[in-house]
Amino acid sequence: MSTRDRVPAIGIDLGTTYSCVAVWQHNRIEIIANDxxxxxxxSYVAFNDTERLVGDAAKNQAAFNPANTIFDVKRLIGxxxxxxxxxxxxxxxxxKVVAGSGDKPKIVVKYKNEDKEFAAEEISSMVLGKLKGVAETFLGSKVEKAVITVPAYFNDSQRQSTKDAAIVAGLEVLRMINEPTAAAIAYALDKRAGxxxxxxxxxxxxxxxxxxVSILTIDDxxxxEVKGTGGDTHLGGEDFDNRMVNYYVSEIKRKHKVDISSNLKALGRLRVHCEKAKRTISxxxxxxxxxxCLFNGIDFSAKFTRAKFEEVNMELFNKCVDTVETCLRDVNMSKGSIDEVVLVGGSTRIPKIQELLQEFFDGEKLCQQINPDEAVAYGAGVLAAKLSGMGDKAVQALELIDVTPLSLGVGxxxxxxxxxxxxxxxxxxxxExxxxTIRDNQSAMALWVYQGERSKSTENYLLSKFSLNGIPLAPRGVVRATVCFEIDANGILHVSAREITSGRSNAIKITNNGSLTKAEIEKMVEDAERYKFEDEVHLKKVMAHKALTDFVYKSKAKIKDYKFRMKLRKSGLSxxxxxDIDEQIEEAIQWLDEHPTAEIDDLEEKEEELNEICRLTKLKLTLKD
Structure with a gap:
């Protein structure tokens, strides 16, 4: 199959607040714009009485529909x-978030006047499905394969759950890649000549x-090659916003003696304004x-200064720089051995972050040549091109050596x-x-798989547990089992165990606690198809309603025109x-106002009525000009 005949794979940066999709086309990476x-x-999904919204449409109505607008789902997944x-x-x-079976978080919303529960994977799949649709519209063909990025510090459960979300969205994951590594690909291609x-x-x-934070080496x-990584899967712009929201909630309580912390709409509107102000003070x-009218009819006005923003968030800013220092220490490198510091992610636009980093690296300039919002998707798109056989020689020559961010072991x-x-x-x-065995005549070995850096196993993150049953009875310490840990290119762990003392073997592969069962994935795929169908039907209704509304108001404007009315009078109309025409147009406008969710059949019938009026009054051809 020639390169021209291949269906491109896409690269997706699935972010906490924003996501981005890229593809290799015309010998370069294209960042694809949405509708x-x-x-x-x-990365927002919203539900209301009539439809499901994803992306910009969901975020734009968040302040007025807070309880049914989902965001930050990346902080729940896995x-x-x-x-x-x-x-x-x-x-x-x-x-609202509740505990489902197996302590799995479920998001509860009201959709079409019914309470619905969604897993984090399901909401993420809706965002991925949106990006898949954006790419398909751009390319004019189906998209089935993708490279998806995850934070370097995601654990095994979070990675597996992200992969599950992609499957529900109808995407085969060619590779999951760490976000800083993807950004390094973008940087490397940008600097390849240098x-x-x-x-x-x-x-x-x-x-x-x-x-x-990732430290890498790039050669000509x-x-x-990733040397080391560090970070926090729960630190970013949302946390900076939340601290400012909490600050203003306290100020409002002090000044007005009112606590708005339980007023969802007021908090939502305050958060939107804090986010905008944060961007402004960059x-x-x-x-x-x-x-x-933020609350109880009271208007709210306050200064949002860079100094106050930095004061409120300085602890978090310093935490970022401490992580850089720790990462350098982990890989036995000095800050002087770093040739370039590359900034990625929208929050790196914060001046204080840049100032603290520059101070740490003794005044060295920071690299801001690549777009911080798009670099991760860019790199994912490049890897997608390589894995799908697309791309130029430089792309095909790329070789990645990544690392696992957290230690893995057995309790x-x-x-x-x-x-x-x-x-x-x-x-x-x-x-391996x-x-x-630790007891005489032990018939089974329980294996507890942990991820983390603490010496006590229970202080680390429990990924899964399983038992190796049917082992031969013997004194303690005689029966031996070999445990094998294998991490694939996606950073996902597979664990097996075999008992070899008696020559019998028994291998078990772990499915971690956070991942979905096959049945759950199949059900979510079916639901995704149903929601997609419902979205398409709703869109058709909206477009039909809009088309009829445009036609009616165009008719009204035309018929009100004095010269046009005189022309009709001369043609024989009384x-x-x-x-009568005026009255019927006004009735049509009233009908449209009273039936905002009219079915397509009803809309088409109403349009036919208006067309008949136009035909009978010799208006149709004139109005359609």
Whole structure:
């Protein structure tokens, strides 16, 4: 099959607050604009009495429909409802999150006057489906394969859940790639002519909800090797916004003796204005927040200064710089050995972040040559081109060597974490270790798989547990089992165990707690098709309603024109005829106002009635000119 005949694979940056899609076309990467003409799409999904909204349309109505507008779902995916982080976030979100079966978080919304529950994977799949549709419209063909980015610090459960979301959206995941690594690809292609030998690059990726630092080397042969990574999957622009919202909630309580923390609409409107003000003070020293009737008929006005924003968030800013220092220490590198610091993610536009980084690197200039909002999608698009056999020689020459961000091991006796794969190990990788029974005549071995850096296993994140049953009865320490940990190119862990003392073997592959079952995925795929069909039907109704409305108002404007009325009078129409036409047009306008959700059949019938009036009164051809 020739390159021209191949269906391109796309690259998707699935972000906490905004997402972006890219594709290789015409020998370069294209960042694809959505139906609103925007190159980034809000990671928002909303539900109301008549329809489901995704992207810009969902975000634009968030302040007025807060309980049914879902955002930040990346902070839920692959987590448990009982997680402390999830519990804290639930206090800030205007939408409702409950614990489902297996402690899986479920988002509850009202859709078409019914309560509906959605898993985080399902909401993410809707965002992915939107981006898939945007790409298909742009390319004029079906898209089935994608490279999807995840934060470098995502654990195994979060990665698997993201992959599940892609499957529900109808996408085959060619590769999941860490966001800073994707940004490094974008940087490497931008600098490919200028790389001489090998250079060390630190990618500082601070987005809307996640933060990653990766240290990589790039050489002139196109090899990108990740040396180490660090970060926080719960730190970003949303947290900076939340701190300002909390600050103003306290100010309102102090000045007006009113607590608006339980008023979802007021909080939603305040959050929208804080986000806008945050963007403004990236280039200005201060701005003003003005919100009419924020609560109880009271208008709210306040200064939003860069100084106050920095004061409120300085602890988080310093945390970012501390992570850079830790990452350098982990890979035994000094800050002087870094040739370039590359900024990625919208939150790197914050002046104080740039100032602190520049101070840390002794005044060295930061690289801001690549678009911080688009770099991750750009890199994902390049890798998608390589894996699907597209792209030029430079793309095909690219070679990635990534690392696992967190240590992986088995919980043993006395709460000890035995590490099989240390953090920052190159992937893909495979490691084995032997474990022995701890009691006489033990018939089964329970294996608890953890991810994290603490010496106590229970202080790390429990990925999964399973039992190796039917082992031979023997004194303690005699029966041996070999446990194998294997991380694939997507950073997803597969675990197997076999008992070899008696020559019998039994291998079990772990499905982590966060991933969906096959039945759950199939049901979500069916639901996704149904929602897609409902969206299409609703869109057709909206467009039919709009077309009829345009025709009616065009008719009204035309018939009210004095010269046109005189022309009709000369053609033989009486004053009474014209009054009848006026009346029927006004009736049509009233009918449209009273039937905003009219079915297509009713709309077509009403249009036929108006066409008949136009035909009988010799208006049809004139109005359609």
């Amino acid at each position: 609103q003409g925007n190159r980034i799409t809000p 987590r448990r409802a009982s997680d402390e982080i999830v519990q804290e976030d639930m206090k800030l979100w205007p939408f 790389v001489d030998g090998k250079m060390s690059v630190l990618v500082f990726d601070l987005g809307g909800g996640t933060f990653d 042969a196109g090899i990108i 280039t200005a020293i201060q701005t003003t927040i003005d919100i009419d 043993c006796d006395k709460d000890l974490m035995v590490v099989l794969i240390p953090r920052n190990s190159p992937i893909p990788t495979k490691k 270790d032997n474990f022995y 004053v009474k005829d014209l009054e």
